[in-house]
Amino acid sequence: METTSPRKMIFSRMAEMARALGNPHRLELLNLLSQGERNVDRLAELTGMSVANTSQHLQALRRNGLVDVRRAGKHAFYGLSNDQTLAALQALTALTEANSAAMQQILSDYFWNLDALEPVTRDELEARLGEGVVVLDARPEDEYALGHLPGAICVPDGTVETLLKTLPRDRTIVAYCRGSYCISSFRLVARLRALGYDVRRLEEGFPEWRANGRPVEEGRPDLRRA
Amino acid sequence: METTSPRKMIFSRMAEMARALGNPHRLELLNLLSQGERNVDRLAELTGMSVANTSQHLQALRRNGLVDVRRAGKHAFYGLSNDQTLAALQALTALTEANSAAMQQILSDYFWNLDALEPVTRDELEARLGEGVVVLDARPEDEYALGHLPGAICVPDGTVETLLKTLPRDRTIVAYCRGSYCISSFRLVARLRALGYDVRRLEEGFPEWRANGRPVEEGRPDLRRA
DNA sequence: GTTACGTTCAAGTGTTTCATTGAACGTGGC
DNA sequence: GCCACGTTCAATGAAACACTTGAACGTAAC
Numbered sequence A, B: 001m002e003t004t005s006p007r008k009m010i011f012s013r014m015a016e017m018a019r020a021l022g023n024p025h026r027l028e029l030l031n032l033l034s035q036g037e038r039n040v041d042r043l044a045e046l047t048g049m050s051v052a053n054t055s056q057h058l059q060a061l062r063r064n065g066l067v068d069v070r071r072a073g074k075h076a077f078y079g080l081s082n083d084q085t086l087a088a089l090q091a092l093t094a095l096t097e098a099n100s101a102a103m104q105q106i107l108s109d110y111f112w113n114l115d116a117l118e119p120v121t122r123d124e125l126e127a128r129l130g131e132g133v134v135v136l137d138a139r140p141e142d143e144y145a146l147g148h149l150p151g152a153i154c155v156p157d158g159t160v161e162t163l164l165k166t167l168p169r170d171r172t173i174v175a176y177c178r179g180s181y182c183i184s185s186f187r188l189v190a191r192l193r194a195l196g197y198d199v200r201r202l203e204e205g206f207p208e209w210r211a212n213g214r215p216v217e218e219g220r221p222d223l224r225r226a
Numbered sequence C: 001g002t003t004a005c006g007t008t009c010a011a012g013t014g015t016t017t018c019a020t021t022g023a024a025c026g027t028g029g030c
Numbered sequence D: 001g002c003c004a005c006g007t008t009c010a011a012t013g014a015a016a017c018a019c020t021t022g023a024a025c026g027t028a029a030c
Helices: A006-020 A024-033 A040-047 A051-063 A083-099 A101-110 A122-131 A141-145 A184-194 A206-211 B006-020 B024-033 B040-047 B051-063 B083-099 B101-110 B122-131 B141-145 B184-194 B206-211
Strands: A067-072 A075-080 A134-137 A173-176 A199-201 B067-072 B075-080 B134-137 B173-176 B199-201
Touching: A006 A051, A006 B006, A006 B024, A006 B083, A024 A040, A024 A051, A024 A067, A024 A075, A024 A083, A024 B006, A040 A051, A040 A075, A051 A067, A083 A101, A083 A206, A083 B006, A083 B083, A101 B006, A173 A184, A184 A199, B006 B051, B024 B040, B024 B051, B024 B067, B024 B075, B024 B083, B040 B051, B040 B075, B051 B067, B083 B184, B173 B184, B184 B199
Parallel strands: A134 A173, A173 A199, B134 B173, B173 B199
Antiparallel strands: A067 A075, B067 B075
């Protein structure tokens, strides 16, 4: 009996890694973690899974080096391990988008027609950050607190109204959210456009911005700022 | 029965795709197919699987759009469907290499040419430019004309064949292209490796090389040179 | 100490995936 | 038409996976 060839072993290891990505819940966890680290409880709440189940999926990800855990007091904070993970997720997204008619259908049904307006590129936005562009962050408060674009205003779903008084009509507005498949910034843009503002969407989302080495700011949101 | 959210549907679809990659045999098939199309029989022979099993795995890949089939007479020739597939494989490799100590162990234990799997650094290449290293530029002609590595040969996609006669088998070859997210040089390396050449990839691509202040040459390509 | 809480582990159950076998299908040569 | 060949399909049993439950562990507060 010959020992299995190193070639086979490598393919096996790669297959294990792929299988670690091969579960919707784990992908959702990774997607959440790409926003910033979270503890098990919060992840369970956000995904609607039981805590035990969440923990087990996190273990599976950890076994494969996809997430890191940092312990602080009674909490275990999970986060993406490294940039390869985010890159692989993006590759998987692109792959699925390209090869799956079903996915294209979903995208065109829910997202595509919402974005007739061309997104702002990261380069463009960064270059104009000093020129008085108003940047809106459409994610929930806690994700905002973990990191956001410099000067961005936190405008989670449903809070647009409180913002309207202070939002200048004569400045360009750029909104962003979690990423390509997050609908929050689409909604925000649609809402403000309907009210006559000059709003555009940032391409991709916050994780990609940070992974790109762009400037990031942290801290609690100040909802009154504009 | 509630309608599942589009977000969940997307994660499900992505997970399916990841699971399609989550089997050593399928990865081996994809790896073989990245070097050119093959029929079922030959793939079964190359992988040591039964024909029926090979066929079933190919069906699984085909369901997910990872491979295409072309029928010619009694033969069905399978091949990679598109560039996203290759890019995803590349990302999966990088991910596994980065996150799996086991994989690193296998590589260092069995692969004498461990560094053949790793890219050549800019420093290393520049130091060896005078020592008869053959440098291949995998970008389109017009980009080559605007600037390339000193002595580099222009080998755009699909032109490898014309090069084979003049390419020396006893010299180290280094290929590069546009950068990290360009797969031309990967393809070129894969193709030439399959033919038995000693080929490696330059880390990053030409823009990074130039931005780094390394020597650059300009002018039209001479496709005959070697 | 004891208690409360967040997290992890282990066992049980239903579902999915994998390889094998043997048969069926479709095309080209006779 | 008939056969040969390459490929695909369907059914089986074995293995791996997902989710639940309930218990165990470790830290912080009392």
